[in-house]
Amino acid sequence: MRFTVLFRIPKTLLSSHAVRNYSEYVPKALRSLKPKSTRNTVQYYVDSCRVRTVAGNGGDGCISFLSVWCNDQAGPDGGDGGHGGHVIFQATHSKKSLNHCKSVIQAKHGEKGNHKDCTGKNAAHIVVEVPLGTIIRDSSGRVVGDLQQEGTMFVAARGGCGGRGNKFFLTDTEQAPMVAECGADGESCHYSLEVRSMAHLGLIGFPNAGKSTLLRAVSRARPAVAPYPFTTLRPHVGMIPYDDYEQVAIADLPGLIPGSHKNYGLGIQFLKHAERCRGLIFLLDGTNDPRGQYRSLSHELAHYSEQLAQRPRCVVLNKTDVAGVHHVLADLRKTMDVVGISAKTGSNLGELLKVIRRMYDEEDDAVD
Numbered sequence: 450m451r452f453t454v455l456f457r458i459p460k461t462l463l464s465s466h467a468v469r470n471y472s473e474y475v476p477k478a479l480r481s482l483k484p485k486s487t488r489n490t491v492q493y494y495v496d497s498c499r500v501r502t503v504a505g506n507g508g509d510g511c512i513s514f515l516s517v518w519c520n521d522q523a524g525p526d527g528g529d530g531g532h533g534g535h536v537i538f539q540a541t542h543s544k545k546s547l548n549h550c551k552s553v554i555q556a557k558h559g560e561k562g563n564h565k566d567c568t569g570k571n572a573a574h575i576v577v578e579v580p581l582g583t584i585i586r587d588s589s590g591r592v593v594g595d596l597q598q599e600g601t602m603f604v605a606a607r608g609g610c611g612g613r614g615n616k617f618f619l620t621d622t623e624q625a626p627m628v629a630e631c632g633a634d635g636e637s638c639h640y641s642l643e644v645r646s647m648a649h650l651g652l653i654g655f656p657n658a659g660k661s662t663l664l665r666a667v668s669r670a671r672p673a674v675a676p677y678p679f680t681t682l683r684p685h686v687g688m689i690p691y692d693d694y695e696q697v698a699i700a701d702l703p704g705l706i707p708g709s710h711k712n713y714g715l716g717i718q719f720l721k722h723a724e725r726c727r728g729l730i731f732l733l734d735g736t737n738d739p740r741g742q743y744r745s746l747s748h749e750l751a752h753y754s755e756q757l758a759q760r761p762r763c764v765v766l767n768k769t770d771v772a773g774v775h776h777v778l779a780d781l782r783k784t785m786d787v788v789g790i791s792a793k794t795g796s797n798l799g800e801l802l803k804v805i806r807r808m809y810d811e812e813d814d815a816v817d
């Protein structure tokens with residue numbers, strides 16, 4: 450007796466072994482059909498900008514007379530206008546740059562007053578968050594605000610007051626006042642904002658000295674590290690915790706190269722972040738003429754600001770793990786106090802942390 454097969458074998462089963470003989474069949478690479486994004490993903494670090502702040506105008510008061518079915522002349526009922534919104538800068542630690550600041554910041558106008566004594570709505574204030582340590586200058590360059598503490602506010606433009614409606618002008622002698630106030634104009638001001646990182650000590654050194662590596666080794670900050678100059682494109686601040694619950698903030702200030710004061714490389718734009726530091730740590734690369742580096746760094750600093758060059762400093766020689774650097778260290782120690790460390794392997798970091806703490810305490814006493 451013969452049976453006929455009544456079902457079909459699925460193609461996928463058929464192809465499982467017979468076709469997948471890899472000596473003949475080479476799988477085809479799939480090409481992604483989705484086009485690459487054309488969005489510009491480069492992010493710039495903005496630490497200074499000019500803004501125009503325009504506050505809202507106040508709403509006008511209303512002229513109106515109430516008339517109801519049993520009383521045609523029920524008196525004036527024009528409401529007051531609402532107040533215009535302010536523009537306010539507020540310091541917060543959650544912002545690190547001024548990238549988000551628009552060039553014109555405009556608050557809304559207050560609403561007009563209405564009949565039946567309806568007061569116009571006040572406009573909401575616009576609060577722009579800026580990083581801690583933002584300095585605000587007016588158009589003449591005078592410092593008008595310095596936001597150093599969390600939550601500190603600066604009213605950059607005051608909103609106009611709302612005008613009063615004709616109900617306000619009702620008196621015994623004037624029962625039908627045909628007068629109401631216009632809302633006042635909001636202020637319009639120009640400011641320049643500038644961020645200066647808030648750190649106790651600043652790390653200064655030429656590219657590849659190991660500033661970012663050191664900051665990563667002693668704190669939880671994560672600046673990029675690579676063996677080429679300008680890896681770090683913005684200042685990073687790291688906190689070093691001590692066992693008496695004191696924290697010392699250290700800033701990695703990038704972009705300094707010989708000739709920076711003549712605007713070579715990134716120029717000295719980031720050195721202004723060092724102005725708030727109480728002390729400076731000179732980080733020298735032990736493999737590349739540290740004495741020359743120290744001289745050159747002092748020269749750049751003196752050209753930027755005499756005051757900054759006078760700040761307390763400590764000299765640190767990095768890369769002591771590389772052969773021969775110990776001799777360089779011994780040679781340097783003949784003329785100045787130097788701490789030798791290796792940021793990469795973490796050797797002698799304890800000594801450096803002690804020096805940092807001593808510098809911090811001395812400056813703390815000086816400030817008090």
Ligand SMILES: Nc1nc2c(ncn2[C@@H]2O[C@H](COP(=O)(O)OP(=O)(O)O)[C@@H](O)[C@H]2O)c(=O)[nH]1
Binds near residue numbers: 662
């Ligand atoms: N051998 C050695 N290499 C280091 C040390 N510290 C940093 N480096 C290397 O130096 C290069 C530059 O470091 P980086 O931290 O980016 O320097 P920055 O430009 O000063 O921030 C990197 O390749 C690091 O791995 C160190 O203590 N020993």
Ligand SMILES: [Mg+2]
Binds near residue numbers: 660661672674680703
């Ligand atoms: Mg770096």
